[in-house]
Amino acid sequence: MKPVEIRSRVYSVGAIDWDRRLFDALIPLPDGTSYNSYLIKGSEKIALIDTVDPTMGDVLMHRLSGLGVESIDYIVASHAEQDHSGALPRVIEKYPSARVVATPKCKGMLIDLLLIPEERFITVGDKETLSLGDKTLEFIHAPWVHWPETMLTYLREDRILFPGDLFGSHLATTDLYVRDEGQVYEAAKRYYAEIMMPFRTNIQKHLEKIKDYEIDIIAPSHGPIYDRPEFILEAYHSWVFDEPKNIVVLPYVSMHGSTRKMVEYFVGALAQNGVTVKQFDLTVTDIGKLAMALVDAATVVMGTPTVLVGPHPQVAYAVLLANALRPKLRFISIIGSYGWGGKAVEQLAGMIPNLKVEILEPVLSKGFPKEADLKALDSLASTIAQKHKENHFA
Numbered sequence: 488m489k490p491v492e493i494r495s496r497v498y499s500v501g502a503i504d505w506d507r508r509l510f511d512a513l514i515p516l517p518d519g520t521s522y523n524s525y526l527i528k529g530s531e532k533i534a535l536i537d538t539v540d541p542t543m544g545d546v547l548m549h550r551l552s553g554l555g556v557e558s559i560d561y562i563v564a565s566h567a568e569q570d571h572s573g574a575l576p577r578v579i580e581k582y583p584s585a586r587v588v589a590t591p592k593c594k595g596m597l598i599d600l601l602l603i604p605e606e607r608f609i610t611v612g613d614k615e616t617l618s619l620g621d622k623t624l625e626f627i628h629a630p631w632v633h634w635p636e637t638m639l640t641y642l643r644e645d646r647i648l649f650p651g652d653l654f655g656s657h658l659a660t661t662d663l664y665v666r667d668e669g670q671v672y673e674a675a676k677r678y679y680a681e682i683m684m685p686f687r688t689n690i691q692k693h694l695e696k697i698k699d700y701e702i703d704i705i706a707p708s709h710g711p712i713y714d715r716p717e718f719i720l721e722a723y724h725s726w727v728f729d730e731p732k733n734i735v736v737l738p739y740v741s742m743h744g745s746t747r748k749m750v751e752y753f754v755g756a757l758a759q760n761g762v763t764v765k766q767f768d769l770t771v772t773d774i775g776k777l778a779m780a781l782v783d784a785a786t787v788v789m790g791t792p793t794v795l796v797g798p799h800p801q802v803a804y805a806v807l808l809a810n811a812l813r814p815k816l817r818f819i820s821i822i823g824s825y826g827w828g829g830k831a832v833e834q835l836a837g838m839i840p841n842l843k844v845e846i847l848e849p850v851l852s853k854g855f856p857k858e859a860d861l862k863a864l865d866s867l868a869s870t871i872a873q874k875h876k877e878n879h880f881a
Contacts, residue, residue, distance in 0.1 A: 490550045491663050493704065493712065494645040496528040496622075500535075500550040502543035505659045510570075514681050515775045518674055519659030522570055523708050525649060526554060527642065529619020534561040535585075536640055536649045537708055541573035548574075548581065558582055561609070561617065563624065564589040565651030566637050567596035571708055576601055588617065590628055593636035611638075627696065629653065631689040633682050639697070646703040652682065653693065654719045656710030664714045671711060675719060678709065679726055680778035685813045687727045694724060731785035731815045733880045735871060738767040738777060739790025740799040745824035745855045750790045752856070753822060753864045760872035769801040774808060781814040785880045786847075786871055789835060793825035797834045810839045818874055820847040820867060824854060847871065 490498045501523035508516050522539035524547055533556065539547045551559075559582040564572055567589075575597070579585055587594075587603060591610045597603045611617070613628035627639040632653045640649040656674035665671045683690060705713040705720075713719050735757055741747035754764050765780040781787070787809060791802040798806070809816070819839065821832055832849050850867055852860040 488550075488661070490526070490554050493525075493663065493706065494647060497642065497645060497647065498526045498528075498554060499663060499706075499712070500524050500526050500547060500554070501537075502539045502546035503659050503661070504540065504543060510657065514657075515773050516657050517773070517775070518657060520657040520709055521659060523706065523710075525706055526551065526556065527619060527622060527624075529622040531620030532560040532618070533558065534563055534588075534617075534619055534624060535559050535578070536563045537565050537571045537651070538562065538574035538578050540570045541577075544574040544577045548577065559585040560619075561586055561588050563626075563640055563649075564593055564597060565640065565649065565708065566634060567593050567600055568634060568652075569600065571651070572597060572601060575603065579603070579607055588626070590626075590636050590638050592630075593638070596634075596636050629693045629696070631686045632693060633686050639693075641700060646701050648697065648700065648702045648705050648716075649707075650705060651708050653690070653707065654705055654713065654723065655707040658710045660711055662711050665711045665718065668718060672718075672722060674710060675722060676726070676782060677775045677779050679723070680782050680812065681775055684726075684778070684782060685811060687813065687815075690723065690727050694720070694727065726782055730878070731817060731880055732763070732783045733761070733875045734763045734765060734780070734784040735786045735788055736765050736767070736777070736780045736784040737788050737790060738769050738772065738802065738805045739823075740769050740792065740801050741790070742792045742794075742799070745852060746790050746792050746822070749822050749824065749850070749852060749856050749860065749864060752861055753788070753790075753868060756865050756868035757871065760868050762868070762872050762875060769799075769805055777805065778808070778812055781809060781812060781816070784814065784816060785875055785878070786818040786820070787816055788820045788822060788867075788871075791821065791823040791831055791835075793823065793829035793831050796829040796831075798823075798831040803835070803838065806835050806838045810841045813841050816842055816844050817878065818847055818871065819844045820871075821849040822851070822864065822867070824852045824856070826854065845874075847874075
């Protein structure tokens, strides 16, 4: 694809990765992704906002050549992670006069990760500006989006915010701008859940920091550009500020049918109490879908059989994931079965130090669930519904 001019002398020069299906050897990418890079031609200087993943370096270089770029003065490094900085060594080799503009922390990380020579850097402070002649870049420090060195860049004259990973979506598409808001909302929420949610309180501060900027376009480092910025700003405001909803997330594993029977009964009991349930069989679940469900949930109930006196390993992984993602959960509980005894409850409870939650009375069945176990599930469902109602979770 050829470079596209998104504003006068502001071009999209990044790369679409249609086939990538796993990020960081961890995160599923069902819709591929893109590595967005932007070239800004001022009347006096030229700046490149980020590079691309090293696997896509040829695409970036081809697109820069297509614009007849013979020199670059500044390469703005929003973030040191290699999907944005990986082609940086190749770009600075091609353009020897270019200086890398970064936060002081980002400079150190790029030296460590990519062995960029120290003399190639210019470090900038929060709210510092850089003139390209008739275009001005303002740098907004935004640490922990989602690494400690990140910053946003605001192009004043064109009112474009280049937020790096913030507001991104892993989505391969030929649409330069958001056209299918439903599709992009889903991709952006998945991206937020998997990557940004652990830093929710930091993002709250950053949203407050940019609220008074006049922004016509948000051009993130992944996914399509927002020419209606309020679409993604409102979504993020909801995800990071809103109270949890009347939702129970129920990840489970069943080895011989006992836990599955409890899960099926419990889902019905919660539904009868007016609680929305999102159920996940962890043997086949896309962890991105599970992460997305955690964004809005008030309660998680883990369903697990007992394996060698502890929880099933896939349930333990789901608990570790929830602890790492730090969603807005308020309550957690466990249901499941055992044969002769175990410590699943104690082990799982010890795996959630990051979650500020109330642990509700678990329901464990010895073998296949019996009438008393089903009544206990009814009681737990009623308790959860009452807790949600008391907290006005709608």
